Amino acid sequence: MIRILFFVLLVLCLALGFAWLADRPGELSLIWQGQLIEMSLMRAASILISLFAAVLIVVWLLRTIWLSPHTVTRYFRSRKRDRGYQALSTGLIAAGAGDANLARKMAARTRNLISSDQEPLIHLLEAQTALIEGKYDDARKKFEAMADDPETRELGLRGLYLEAKRLGANEAARQYAERASEKAPHLPWATLATLDHRSQARQWDEAIRLLDQSRAAHVLEKNEADRKKAVLLTARAMERLDADPKSARDDAQAALKLDDRLVPAALVAAKALFREENLRKGASILERMWKLDPHPDIARLYVRARGGDSALDRLKRAKKLESLRSNNAVALATVAEAALDARELALARTKAEAAARLEPRESIFLLLADIEEADTGDEGRIRHWMAQALKSPRDPAWTADGVTSPVWLPVSPVSGRLDAFEWKAPPSQIAAATEDGHLNPDQAIRSLPPVATVPRPVEEPAPERTVEAAPTAERDQTERERVERERAGPEKAISVPDRKEPAASPAKGKDAEEAPDPFFGRPPDDPGVREPAAAERTTTNFRLF
Incomplete structure (x- = not known):
């Protein structure tokens, strides 16, 4: 665009110059080698400009002829590079799609067209192809070569980290993540992985320091960083509660300032204050948290x-x-x-x-x-x-990764993830x-009259009595109810509606008939176990007809 504007401006200046000369005619006389040359000023200007243009054209032609071998070589080299990048792009897409054959074919073509020293992504394509084909040793070697190259160090460390996690080598994964976080603290995966590993090792001070560094580098968002730091402070406070209640109280209160809804932090702060015999302040912390989240703990x-x-x-x-x-x-x-x-x-x-x-x-x-x-x-x-x-x-419980814990834990025992426990109902x-x-x-x-309390009198030895066996289960239930009423006495007797009594006892009064049912107006699902000892002490005669 700038070149076009420059060309238009040049043409405009030439036109204005010729117009100015045309308005001011004149004669130009030149004596050269004894000859007098006379011409108009307009012709002299035209000849001068034409000579200048001719010189430029001749210079361009000479330069083009001189540089033509290099131009031809550069053209073929550029064409080859373009074909290589096209093969590299196709191979990476095939590797992402899981097409091992096409990825391997494109990797070989890219090797022939582009040098790996010029394009490090060739190592990535070969490593991804090896992973798809199941050649994990070859992929690991490629990632190690990438980790040694300063240009692809972070990419190689991430590949090694993922491979170590896949094999279950947590210590190797931790070392790769720490190397990546040291070289590039702006990488979120390296920071979070190192943070989780240090949390698993209960290195709370190191974890808090790393979290502060990542927050200064804007790796994590403000809310996420505040939450994780509150969890780390709470974990450190729980560890210090028995030995140093004052430090535990300070850490827990700092955690509450970062996240005022963190229930474990409020519990630790209150316990520390209670141990310092500061009941009022500890209770106020619990009351404030209770208004936000009524938690059973x-x-x-x-x-x-x-x-x-x-x-x-x-x-x-x-x-x-x-x-x-x-x-x-x-x-x-x-x-x-x-x-x-x-x-x-x-x-x-x-x-x-x-x-x-x-x-x-x-x-x-x-x-x-x-x-x-x-x-x-x-x-x-x-x-x-x-x-x-x-x-x-089931009642809500502290749950993380499918497991429940009776108490809150800062790190999941399954995945090792920080702040994994949530208060929710298990399946x-x-x-x-x-x-x-x-x-x-x-x-x-059932919203019916309240249950009457049945007192339990002290049992006294009674003379032996004979009991006739009831022929049906209904008579057994009737016998049990009669025994309970006799033990309770006439003033505390309880009547069960919709049940046919064999005979009215003379000891029952008006209060016994109006007493409410002890089971919300209906019999229980399970009548209970018959007391053989009470039945042996009671003589009951049943009238069959």
Whole structure:
């Protein structure tokens, strides 16, 4: 474009010059070797310009004739190079597509057309061809040659790293990644691989230093770098918690500044503060994290923050957590557990049932089974809750690469990846009872009158009595219910609806007929185990007709 503009400008200048001379006519006289030469000024200018153009043309012709051998050689060399690059491009595409035959053919053609010293990508094509053909030793030799060349060092180290990972040689892979990160700290794969290896070796200080270098080189994004550094600080704080609680507290608080939703960092910071007897500040950290993410580990640590608290004190702290995050299944389950420890069984049952309605989980139904055992001791109802626990989804757990851990870990034990654990529900082992694969809590819990508590009196020896065997299973169940009512007494007797009583006992009163059913208005799935000892102490006569 610049040349065209220059040519147009030159022509314009010549035209303006000739126009200027035409407007100002004149005569030019020249005496040369005794001869007088006279001509007009316009003719003299035209002759001068023509002579200059002729000289340029002659020079161009001479230069072209002189340089013609070199021009011809350069033409054929360029044509050969173009054919070589075309073969190289075709070979790389074939290697990426998995066509080993075409890749090998193009690699040989490229070798004949282009020198490997001029184009290092020929080594890459040959290495990829060897990998496709399964010649891993040849591919490794090619990658080693590339690693020795400063121009292809990073490419060769990456190939060696991938081969070492494929063979399971983690130590060799670590060395290749460290070499690459030292020579080129801007490579993300080398930085992340070295970071994972140092994390596996629990070299937290070195890992943090490497992460700071990669962040300064803009290898990682700001959010990702902050998250990984928070995880590393939390891991170092967990390691220092027993020996140096103060340093652990500082690292955990620094991690919370980088990521305020990192639950393990809040737990470590709170534990360190509790060991320093700073209960108020540790509790405030847990409360702030609880508002963001109601985690069961936070609730467990918050409720048992003080070792000398009684069960009622722990119940008060659990209720405070519920007030901070109401209508939450984790908060309700926490209150239910604390109420069970405090022997406030009615409150425990109410909160556990509410938690089961919000989020039916395995642990909640197991908690209901514990409450049932402490409240009524009925084996049938306990087995009912156990069955619901088997049908319900599993509780969330720290999961990474298909494995679960009871506690959070900074590195995956399977892949060695940093920050791999997530709080999520593992895959269910047993399908739910409903068609859509989810447990319907209304089928497990009915909103009916509360369960009456059945006291357990002290058993006294009784004289031997004869028991007539019931001919059917229904009579066995009726006998068991009669035994329970006789043991409970007339004031605590419980009536079961939709069951036919053989005969009314004179000891039963009006209160016994209006008492609510202990199993939400319907019989349990499993009536329980018959107590032979109680049956032997009771004489029951059945009227068959």
